[in-house]
Amino acid sequence: MTxxxxxxxxxxxxxxxxxxxxEGLTLTLFYFEVQSIRDxxxxxxxxxxxxxxxxxxxxxxxTALFVCALTVGGFLxxxxxxxxxxxxxxxxxxxxxxxxxxxxxxxxxxYGETLLYHGDLSEEDRRTYSHIIVRQSKRLxxxxxxxxxxxxxxxxxxWYCLQEGDLAPVVAQAVEDYGQHLLQQGFSVKTDIPHHVxxxxxxxNAVSQAIxxxxxxxxxxSPDSKSIAVRLWSEDDQVxxxxxxxxxxxxxxxxxxxxxxxxxxxxxxxGPMRRGHGLGLxxxxxxxxxxxGNIEVKSGRERGSRFRxxxxxMKRSVPSPFSISSLQNRLRKWGDSWSMKExxxxxxxxxxxxxxxxxxxxxGVKFASRASAR
Amino acid sequence: xxxxLIVEDDDELLNGLDIIxxxxxxxxxxxxxxxxxxxxxVREKPHLIILDASxxxxxxxxxxRELREQxxxxxxxxxxxxxxxxxxxxxxxxxxxxxxxxxxxxxxLLTCVRTQLHDIExxxxxAKSNPSx
Numbered sequence: 001m002t003x004x005x006x007x008x009x010x011x012x013x014x015x016x017x018x019x020x021x022x023e024g025l026t027l028t029l030f031y032f033e034v035q036s037i038r039d040x041x042x043x044x045x046x047x048x049x050x051x052x053x054x055x056x057x058x059x060x061x062x063t064a065l066f067v068c069a070l071t072v073g074g075f076l077x078x079x080x081x082x083x084x085x086x087x088x089x090x091x092x093x094x095x096x097x098x099x100x101x102x103x104x105x106x107x108x109x110x111y112g113e114t115l116l117y118h119g120d121l122s123e124e125d126r127r128t129y130s131h132i133i134v135r136q137s138k139r140l141x142x143x144x145x146x147x148x149x150x151x152x153x154x155x156x157x158x159w160y161c162l163q164e165g166d167l168a169p170v171v172a173q174a175v176e177d178y179g180q181h182l183l184q185q186g187f188s189v190k191t192d193i194p195h196h197v198x199x200x201x202x203x204x205n206a207v208s209q210a211i212x213x214x215x216x217x218x219x220x221x222s223p224d225s226k227s228i229a230v231r232l233w234s235e236d237d238q239v240x241x242x243x244x245x246x247x248x249x250x251x252x253x254x255x256x257x258x259x260x261x262x263x264x265x266x267x268x269x270x271g272p273m274r275r276g277h278g279l280g281l282x283x284x285x286x287x288x289x290x291x292x293g294n295i296e297v298k299s300g301r302e303r304g305s306r307f308r309x310x311x312x313x314m315k316r317s318v319p320s321p322f323s324i325s326s327l328q329n330r331l332r333k334w335g336d337s338w339s340m341k342e343x344x345x346x347x348x349x350x351x352x353x354x355x356x357x358x359x360x361x362x363x364g365v366k367f368a369s370r371a372s373a374r
Numbered sequence: 375x376x377x378x379l380i381v382e383d384d385d386e387l388l389n390g391l392d393i394i395x396x397x398x399x400x401x402x403x404x405x406x407x408x409x410x411x412x413x414x415x416v417r418e419k420p421h422l423i424i425l426d427a428s429x430x431x432x433x434x435x436x437x438x439r440e441l442r443e444q445x446x447x448x449x450x451x452x453x454x455x456x457x458x459x460x461x462x463x464x465x466x467x468x469x470x471x472x473x474x475x476x477x478x479x480x481x482x483l484l485t486c487v488r489t490q491l492h493d494i495e496x497x498x499x500x501a502k503s504n505p506s507x
Contacts, residue, residue, distance in 0.1 A: 095428070098455050099428055099455040099476075101455075102455035102476035102477050103384050103386070103387050103455070103476065104386075105476070105477035106387060106390075106476045106477040106478055107386060107387055107390045108477075109477045109478065109479040109480075110390055110391075110394060110478070110479060110480050110483065111390065111480075112479070113479040113480035113481055114394060114480045117480065117481070118480075132386075132390065135386075136386070139386075185385065
């Protein structure tokens with residue numbers, strides 16, 4: 001599978017030149033192939049002649065070369081088509097990111113200059129404008145983080161620091177943080193979040209990002225029904241976080257597509273495409289994969305969407321305290337590309353790093369733990 | 375009071391422009407969609423239109439072209455994030471009267487708006503008699 005990064009680096013001109021060269025070669029081979037077949041048929045039709053070994057080998061050789069050239073030509077054609085598609089996707093992505101980066105910058109500059117040059121502003125106006133600048137700087141940071149995360153994922157440099165803990169306060173905080181923004185836009189956010197759920201292993205920042213992305217997605221695709229629900233519960237050794245909206249929904253045949261990078265849902269009523277760059281759900285999917293969990297999507301056209309994050313509850317199969325040497329043995333047995341190092345100057349903190357291939361991409365997972373180093 | 379129509383799909387920027395231009399004494403009409411912008415430009419006859427170039431659906435450039443085809447001669451300021459100074463020099467936006475590149479500040483915005491409304495604000499007879507068409 002060709003990744004976005006590989007396409008980004010490949011040159012369509014080179015692919016096109018190679019394609020033309022192979023097409024020329026294929027045509028030449030086709031000419032010789034036809035000649036060989038004609039000679040061979042002539043020999044077969046002439047009862048006085050028999051095909052020599054040399055003539056049979058020539059025919060087989062030309063046939064093999066012709067088939068090879070056709071295969072390579074077909075491969076290059078597909079590759080050239082993919083390149084063109086990816087260039088378009090990349091261009092759209094860059095335009096969307098450029099627009100989305102410059103919009104909060106514009107607001108910051110507008111209100112910053114107003115504060116600077118307008119001497120007669122009331123205290124309330126000053127406070128309002130300052131709040132807008134702070135909010136836009138957060139929006140900018142969020143967007144930059146998303147783009148940087150994509151870059152890190154493509155380069156297999158995205159790490160998560162997984163630690164055991166309770167998801168409830170993290171989920172509540174993420175909803176509260178983004179909820180302010182939703183309330184300002186006229187949304188109502190209904191929450192069902194208990195005080196505690198069984199411990200799971202998670203990266204707090206990444207989980208917050210995943211929930212923010214889901215809420216942002218719900219906001220973006222709910223033009224009319226501005227109601228969002230967030231639930232957290234545990235069941236059968238799993239912890240679930242669910243974000244539900246009543247927006248335009250996703251057609252069932254496209255449910256798998258929405259987790260692909262750069263994918264955006266077209267409104268079914270033919271309305272305008274929503275502003276965005278198609279990174280949010282892709283990053284949520286990556287985060288959940290790194291947590292050993294998954295993301296489930298239930299949706300239908302004009303029936304809203306329900307995104308469910310599933311975290312596996314921690315099983316205490318590894319005795320604690322445990323030794324570094326026994327862990328190293330376990331890591332070797334797993335056979336994947338795991339590495340482990342002690343951090344914190346012998347304080348017992350361990351950092352684990354794992355890199356593997358997923359769908360042709362390199363991916364990385366890192367988690368830290370405290371252990372008794374013996 | 376001079377009327378300015380803003381067509382911008384980003385709610386926060388739309389609010390921001392609304393607040394600032396209202397504070398400067400203009401009456402602001404606003405919409406986040408190109409189709410509604412077209413309709414309001416014809417129906418409300420604003421003195422100036424501020425238009426985002428890359429609106430989802432029908433783009434700002436299309437709105438601009440459509441308005442000119444309908445004979446609307448209202449000055450249009452086009453806002454865009456992706457175009458550079460080169461686009462202005464090479465005339466990539468022939469239907470717009472002015473172009474403002476994001477990010478822009480309060481001073482740049484007001485200079486651009488006042489330049490476009492210059493005749494009307496100074497009470498030019500031609501502007502007074504038929505300011506928008």
